[in-house]
Amino acid sequence: xxxxxxxxxxxxxxxxxxxxxxxxxxxxxxxxxxxxxxxxxxxxxxxxxxxxxxxxxxxxxxxxxxxxxxxxxxxxxxxxxxxxxxxxxxxxxxxxxxxxxxxxxxxxxxxxxxxxxxxxxxxxxxxxxxxxxxxxxxxxxxxxxxxxxxxxxxxxxxxxxxxxxxxxxxxxxxxxxxxxxxxxxxxxxxxxxxxxxxxxxxxxxxxxxxxxxxxxxxxxxxxxxxxxxxxxxxxxxxxxxxxxxxxxxxxxxxxxxxxxxxxxxxxxxxxxxxxxxxxxxxxxxxxxxxxxxxxxxxxxxxxxxxxxxxxxxxxxxxxxxxxxxxxxxxxxxxxxxxxxxxxxxxxxxxxxxxxxxxxxxxxxxxxxxxxxxxxxxxxxxxxxxxxxxxxxxxxxxxxxxxxxxxxxxxxxxxxxxxxxxxxxxxxxxxxxxxxxxxxxxxxxxx
Amino acid sequence: xxxxxxxxxxxxxxxxxxxxxxxxxxxxxxxxxxxxxxxxxxxxxxxxxxxxxxxxxxxxxxxxxxxxxxxxxxxxxxxxxxxxxxxxxxxxxxxxxxxxxxxxxxxxxxxxxxxxxxxxxxxxxxxxxxxxxxxxxxxxxxxxxxxxxxxxxxxxxxxxxxxxxxxxxxxxxxxxxxxxxxxxxxxxxxxxxxxxxxxxxxxxxxxxxxxxxxxxxxxxxxxxxxxxxxxxxxxxxxxxxxxxxxxxxxxxxxxxxxxxxxxxxxxxxxxxxxxxxxxxxxxxxxxxxxxxxxxxxxxxxxxxxxxxxxxxxxxxxxxxxxxxxxxxxxxxxxxxxxxxxxxxxxxxxxxxxxxxxxxxxxxxxxxxxxxxxxxxxxxxxxxxxxxxxxxxxxxxxxxxxxxxxxxxxxxxxxxxxxxxxxxxxxxxxxxxxxxxxxxxxxxxxxxxxxxxxxxxxxxxxxxxxxxxxxxxxxxxxxxxxxxxxxx
Numbered sequence: 001x002x003x004x005x006x007x008x009x010x011x012x013x014x015x016x017x018x019x020x021x022x023x024x025x026x027x028x029x030x031x032x033x034x035x036x037x038x039x040x041x042x043x044x045x046x047x048x049x050x051x052x053x054x055x056x057x058x059x060x061x062x063x064x065x066x067x068x069x070x071x072x073x074x075x076x077x078x079x080x081x082x083x084x085x086x087x088x089x090x091x092x093x094x095x096x097x098x099x100x101x102x103x104x105x106x107x108x109x110x111x112x113x114x115x116x117x118x119x120x121x122x123x124x125x126x127x128x129x130x131x132x133x134x135x136x137x138x139x140x141x142x143x144x145x146x147x148x149x150x151x152x153x154x155x156x157x158x159x160x161x162x163x164x165x166x167x168x169x170x171x172x173x174x175x176x177x178x179x180x181x182x183x184x185x186x187x188x189x190x191x192x193x194x195x196x197x198x199x200x201x202x203x204x205x206x207x208x209x210x211x212x213x214x215x216x217x218x219x220x221x222x223x224x225x226x227x228x229x230x231x232x233x234x235x236x237x238x239x240x241x242x243x244x245x246x247x248x249x250x251x252x253x254x255x256x257x258x259x260x261x262x263x264x265x266x267x268x269x270x271x272x273x274x275x276x277x278x279x280x281x282x283x284x285x286x287x288x289x290x291x292x293x294x295x296x297x298x299x300x301x302x303x304x305x306x307x308x309x310x311x312x313x314x315x316x317x318x319x320x321x322x323x324x325x326x327x328x329x330x331x332x333x334x335x336x337x338x339x340x341x342x343x344x345x346x347x348x349x350x351x352x353x354x355x356x357x358x359x360x361x362x363x364x365x366x367x368x369x370x371x372x373x374x375x376x377x378x379x380x381x382x383x384x385x386x387x388x389x390x391x392x393x394x395x396x397x398x399x400x401x402x403x404x405x406x407x408x409x410x411x412x413x414x415x416x417x418x419x420x421x422x423x424x425x426x427x428x429x430x431x432x433x434x435x436x437x438x439x440x441x442x443x444x445x446x
Numbered sequence: 447x448x449x450x451x452x453x454x455x456x457x458x459x460x461x462x463x464x465x466x467x468x469x470x471x472x473x474x475x476x477x478x479x480x481x482x483x484x485x486x487x488x489x490x491x492x493x494x495x496x497x498x499x500x501x502x503x504x505x506x507x508x509x510x511x512x513x514x515x516x517x518x519x520x521x522x523x524x525x526x527x528x529x530x531x532x533x534x535x536x537x538x539x540x541x542x543x544x545x546x547x548x549x550x551x552x553x554x555x556x557x558x559x560x561x562x563x564x565x566x567x568x569x570x571x572x573x574x575x576x577x578x579x580x581x582x583x584x585x586x587x588x589x590x591x592x593x594x595x596x597x598x599x600x601x602x603x604x605x606x607x608x609x610x611x612x613x614x615x616x617x618x619x620x621x622x623x624x625x626x627x628x629x630x631x632x633x634x635x636x637x638x639x640x641x642x643x644x645x646x647x648x649x650x651x652x653x654x655x656x657x658x659x660x661x662x663x664x665x666x667x668x669x670x671x672x673x674x675x676x677x678x679x680x681x682x683x684x685x686x687x688x689x690x691x692x693x694x695x696x697x698x699x700x701x702x703x704x705x706x707x708x709x710x711x712x713x714x715x716x717x718x719x720x721x722x723x724x725x726x727x728x729x730x731x732x733x734x735x736x737x738x739x740x741x742x743x744x745x746x747x748x749x750x751x752x753x754x755x756x757x758x759x760x761x762x763x764x765x766x767x768x769x770x771x772x773x774x775x776x777x778x779x780x781x782x783x784x785x786x787x788x789x790x791x792x793x794x795x796x797x798x799x800x801x802x803x804x805x806x807x808x809x810x811x812x813x814x815x816x817x818x819x820x821x822x823x824x825x826x827x828x829x830x831x832x833x834x835x836x837x838x839x840x841x842x843x844x845x846x847x848x849x850x851x852x853x854x855x856x857x858x859x860x861x862x863x864x865x866x867x868x869x870x871x872x873x874x875x876x877x878x879x880x881x882x883x884x885x886x887x888x889x890x891x892x893x894x895x896x897x898x899x900x901x902x903x904x905x906x907x908x909x910x911x912x913x914x915x916x917x918x919x920x921x922x923x924x925x926x927x928x929x930x931x932x933x
Binding site: 001005006013015017018019020026029031037039040043045046047050051053054055056058059060061062063064065069071074075077079081083085086087089090091092093094095096097098099100101102103104105106107110111112113117118121122126127130135136137144165166168169171172173175177178216242243244245246247250259267268269271272273281284290291293294296297299301303304305307308310312313314315316317319323325326327328329331336337339340341342343344345346347348349353355356357359363378395396399405408430431 | 448452453463471476483494495504506518524535539543544553554583591613615618619665666774782794797805825848860863877878919922926
């Protein structure tokens with residue numbers, strides 16, 4: 001029997017010890033009418049059969065290794081060094097539970113504490129939690145934190161250039177809280193128009209930088225306007241960009257969140273990813289999520305524990321700052337290994353490769369007839385291209401003719417950006433791939 | 447000696463990654479946007495691997511030994527799951543790729559939705575929620591939306607038993623609803639008289655009830671049909687917390703019991719690893735009246751693009767969806783693991799899982815109940831709760847017993863939960879443990895019961911041989927040191 005070690009003799013001895021005649025007898029409390037249903041599932045498969053089945057299914061997909069990929073929009077094709085998975089495959093890490101028993105969980109606890117430290121450094125903030133499910137849910141939790149900090153304020157201002165799915169998740173999470181979420185009614189609103197929504201009722205302002213279009217926002221203007229109304233500034237950021245760019249903390253951000261997938265996690269068809277969340281110490285008791293703190297044991301030796309759990313659901317129940325329990329422990333470990341592997345120089349080098357290659361690609365594409373790159377703001381690794389034809393058609397021809405996974409069709413979420421494509425160029429796209437994209441775009445322009 | 451921090455290993459100029467040289471002309475970089483420094487550690491590759499290998503050796507996992515953590519279902523995580531989730535054809539997919547290029551992935555998701563719906567007895571399933579608590583938020587928001595859709599905005603009350611996981615009341619508050627606590631009776635069931643009283647008072651304002659069954663005492667509620675009928679009579683919906691679903695695989699389908707919404711914990715019931723605190727996965731199943739409220743999108747079949755014998759899978763958007771609870775589609779990598787597990791076990795294998803989980807729990811209970819008081823004298827399901835205290839050793843607490851178990855090479859059970867049992871030790875052995883393992887664990891518990899009287903300091907000072915001894919948690923919360931800082 002798969003994964004069940006009992007012999008018939010074991011079962012008999014155990015039933016005898018219990019004082020039951022059969023295993024069925026143990027289920028007498030279950031109403032008879034619904035007991036032991038016949039489940040309609042495919043017949044059981046052996047390990048080798050399931051391997052063949054899944055290898056065939058995986059093989060039926062066209063992957064980012066099968067052709068150049070220029071798709072980003074919140075999930076990024078970055079390099080994952082081999083050391084990351086080598087660490088994740090340690091059974092002591094991946095088969096452990098949340099570290100409730102610190103004496104036998106120092107590995108997880110120290111790794112997460114180091115992760116927290118590195119996220120603080122990257123974002124320029126004072127405290128980071130142990131993770132959220134993804135960038136979108138971390139953003140929603142930032143809103144809830146801001147509401148908890150600003151007790152009487154119920155208004156949230158959000159820029160339309162925050163990822164559309166993040167804005168959707170913020171609305172889903174808070175639908176029972178009676179909040180007013182505003183700022184993105186006009187999807188073409190610029191930053192001053194968004195900032196005009198701020199007032200004395202506003203708990204927080206949410207901007208993304210680099211934003212959904214890859215542009216670097218004017219964070220100092222956002223911070224100044226938010227703080228003038230005593231609202232918190234929440235910045236959604238990209239950790240790879242922060243290898244190069246000035247961190248949001250330096251501009252006065254109060255909470256910095258984002259998608260950590262770029263930090264050694266891989267694409268995985270959308271998950272599991274990693275939500276990171278960092279803030280200032282003054283808000284530490286209002287924030288959600290697990291938190292690892294340093295302490296000493298009875299012999300004075302340094303050690304780590306989960307701390308400030310009085311904020312959390314298992315202690316505070318209906319008064320908790322969030323219901324979050326299981327988060328992304330192993331993915332945070334991956335991010336920690338990634339940041340440690342690349343380190344001070346490597347992080348800057350990756351970000352530099354992204355920046356310079358993206359700008360090379362943008363320059364080349366801008367020179368093509370029929371295409372124009374939007375250049376109203378500096379950008380990092382993604383940029384918007386106005387195309388001569390519908391993006392869906394172009395992408396279909398790129399894929400069929402060239403094996404290229406094209407950019408994101410912005411018209412899906414932004415009606416005023418019909419025929420605009422969001423292209424992403426990373427360290428995984430060498431010059432030959434960019435040149436091939438440029439050639440292909442020229443060819444499919446008419 | 448403490449284990450050095452990765453920061454303490456750092457020396458300027460080291461790097462454990464090799465990157466290609468820049469192959470395009472550098473673009474101008476506005477200096478006002480560029481950061482001054484980034485004080486991340488600088489280590490070589492061998493030192494990096496030794497650091498993390500060393501950390502892993504200070505951890506205890508299911509691969510290390512017995513992990514009877516109640517309500518967490520720490521069963522063995524099959525290795526084939528890990529390999530299948532790492533197939534390049536799955537890991538190297540971008541979530542916004544054209545559906546045509548990811549039909550293999552969508553097949554896995556669609557099939558898993560179907561499997562879970564069948565196992566739970568539901569009409570539809572969303573795979574989007576990332577963990578159990580996330581599934582709870584999804585399900586409770588769906589219940590709220592259902593009542594709003596019917597024009598019953600006055601419904602704002604959720605009943606939660608006093609034995610419930612902390613996530614249940616926390617989720618209720620997060621959804622903008624109010625918790626009304628229902629006590630348990632002397633047999634560990636929901637107290638029916640208290641339920642009736644609550645329904646009489648709150649009936650017209652009732653959203654529904656959140657119930658874990660079997661509950662956190664490891665007991666199947668003997669009045670489940672009456673509870674469901676009464677909540678439904680008052681227009682309420684039944685939310686099932688699927689944390690304890692391992693006891694019910696092929697035994698009873700929550701949908702058949704009358705639950706309207708349920709979250710599954712793929713990282714408990716369906717053998718995907720806990721990862722030291724995630725990633726989990728908390729899909730939500732819905733009865734026919736609630737499927738239209740599931741988070742968007744779910745995977746469906748497009749008849750127009752399908753051919754005979756070859757369905758075309760596509761994302762569809764439930765008509766009254768509460769919205770999206772997460773970016774993209776959920777934890778796909780976890781889904782592949784759960785799919786693998788369900789396919790290897792099949793219907794008969796899943797039922798054997800529940801049967802042996804319950805057999806193991808009852809057997810283990812029978813081996814220790816003469817030494818540890820079990821407050822509810824009943825057949826248990828997949829777990830049981832006993833008291834970690836002794837009348838004649840009043841200084842010994844559940845925590846001491848838990849820590850002393852570490853000295854014997856075992857992970858402690860859940861302690862001090864559920865809150866309704868004094869000095870609770872909540873023990874869930876799971877089906878993957880052999881009789882020998884259970885016997886060894888029972889022997890350790892029995893010996894500890896003796897030591898509690900004969901040598902209580904052994905318990906108070908435990909654990910003795912771990913990388914660190916008992917840690918000062920009060921100090922950790924008082925003198926907050928939450929990150930490394932250069933001296």
